[in-house]
Amino acid sequence: MKKTWITTSVLGMTLVAGVTAYTYEAPRHVEAKPQTESKKKVKNVIMMIPDGYSASYATNYRWYNGGDETELDRQLKGMMRTYSASSKVTDSAAAGTAMATGTKTNNGTIGMNPSGQEVESILDRADRVGKSTGLVATSAITHATPAVFASHVASRANEADIAKQYMDEMKVDVLLGGGQKYFFDKENGGVQEAGNLVKKAERAGYQYADSLESLQETDGRKVLGLFAEEGMAPELDRELTKQPSLSTMTKKAIQTLNKDKEGFFLMVEGSQIDWAGHAHDAAWAMKDSDAFHKAVKEAMRFAAKDKNTLVVVAGDHETGGMTVGGYDEYVAKPEVLKNVKATGDQMVRQFNDDLTNIAEIVKQETSFDLTAQEVKTLQTADSKKRVMLLNEMISKRAYVGWTTTVHTGVDVPLYAYGPHSDQFAGLHDNTDLPGLIANAMKLKK
Numbered sequence: 001m002k003k004t005w006i007t008t009s010v011l012g013m014t015l016v017a018g019v020t021a022y023t024y025e026a027p028r029h030v031e032a033k034p035q036t037e038s039k040k041k042v043k044n045v046i047m048m049i050p051d052g053y054s055a056s057y058a059t060n061y062r063w064y065n066g067g068d069e070t071e072l073d074r075q076l077k078g079m080m081r082t083y084s085a086s087s088k089v090t091d092s093a094a095a096g097t098a099m100a101t102g103t104k105t106n107n108g109t110i111g112m113n114p115s116g117q118e119v120e121s122i123l124d125r126a127d128r129v130g131k132s133t134g135l136v137a138t139s140a141i142t143h144a145t146p147a148v149f150a151s152h153v154a155s156r157a158n159e160a161d162i163a164k165q166y167m168d169e170m171k172v173d174v175l176l177g178g179g180q181k182y183f184f185d186k187e188n189g190g191v192q193e194a195g196n197l198v199k200k201a202e203r204a205g206y207q208y209a210d211s212l213e214s215l216q217e218t219d220g221r222k223v224l225g226l227f228a229e230e231g232m233a234p235e236l237d238r239e240l241t242k243q244p245s246l247s248t249m250t251k252k253a254i255q256t257l258n259k260d261k262e263g264f265f266l267m268v269e270g271s272q273i274d275w276a277g278h279a280h281d282a283a284w285a286m287k288d289s290d291a292f293h294k295a296v297k298e299a300m301r302f303a304a305k306d307k308n309t310l311v312v313v314a315g316d317h318e319t320g321g322m323t324v325g326g327y328d329e330y331v332a333k334p335e336v337l338k339n340v341k342a343t344g345d346q347m348v349r350q351f352n353d354d355l356t357n358i359a360e361i362v363k364q365e366t367s368f369d370l371t372a373q374e375v376k377t378l379q380t381a382d383s384k385k386r387v388m389l390l391n392e393m394i395s396k397r398a399y400v401g402w403t404t405t406v407h408t409g410v411d412v413p414l415y416a417y418g419p420h421s422d423q424f425a426g427l428h429d430n431t432d433l434p435g436l437i438a439n440a441m442k443l444k445k
């Protein structure tokens, strides 16, 4: 490592002096793969989207995890631009639509171009040639990122319509995530106007699961798993529930879809990295990044054994304007977040009515001592702002800064593993992804 750096800097000086002859050595992450490999038609694709994950998240996560290269670091290929048709700062609907269909659209729009015409997703194309397909997320399965792969609605808020589209077309064989309320009718505690979609799915041959245990019992080729009324629990709080982890869902989805001899397309979203960013909850962001890396490990383990599976990973945009270090000091300590055992939201829920146990709860869940001033700030704050104020106090101790409560427009890292992964080297636009995946699978237009 050190040797390479010295060579480069000497080279820089010689270039300034006007000497042009030098040998270029490709960094190992972007080495071209042998021709034979790039000609091979990829059977399966696993596309993984850590929602909101940028280079700052990757750096903080690496330190949080001890400082060594992470599972994703080893597969870094390039960077991806994220802007939408309506803004340099995209939302998840437009970003997902670009990554799923290759079309830039306006923020808020799902699976349509800016003029409202429906556009085909890479999942649709894989389905058309007879492959099995799956969507896995820790949000409601009807949330923006999974939705762009298999539905078309003018507004991402129409989650009941998205659920209805899934169950009208039945093209997605494995759906795992939250969002029970969008599938059940009013009589059964949901909001669905079109009747009970879970019953409809079961009649069509889906096995339904609503807990880790019932998911493990499924053995068919079509599974509808809905594990929460809305979004699933953050990984930090998951032990309070009966929900499966993202890696368990990923493993189950792969096992189920791999029964198809034609191959499969699977999208897996780490949905809540983004939610943590919006809430400025650095510990939640790190723990859900960790859960995502565990899911990546499942995908890579399968791909390494299968040898005919391409894994592509990229965040859809950055969330929160996260920094590594900050607060006017040359310090970063994301590793202290390992001591945090609950989300800010979960801690505030444990505060008593007269707010006298704040210091005690925070100490118990984070091992941090709040100052008397911080306790007072939390006691006197508007109850709606309490969670974010607490999250920012904890972030500060880890030197994780935040610059916005929405998204930012920075480029995000692009990772790929398996045959054709070399195609992902360099700076790509988010709209390039489905085309590159289609090339790898040799899908016709």
Ligand SMILES: [Zn+2]
Pocket (backbone or CB within 6 Å): 051, 052, 091, 092, 093, 095, 274, 316, 317
């Ligand atoms: Zn997003």
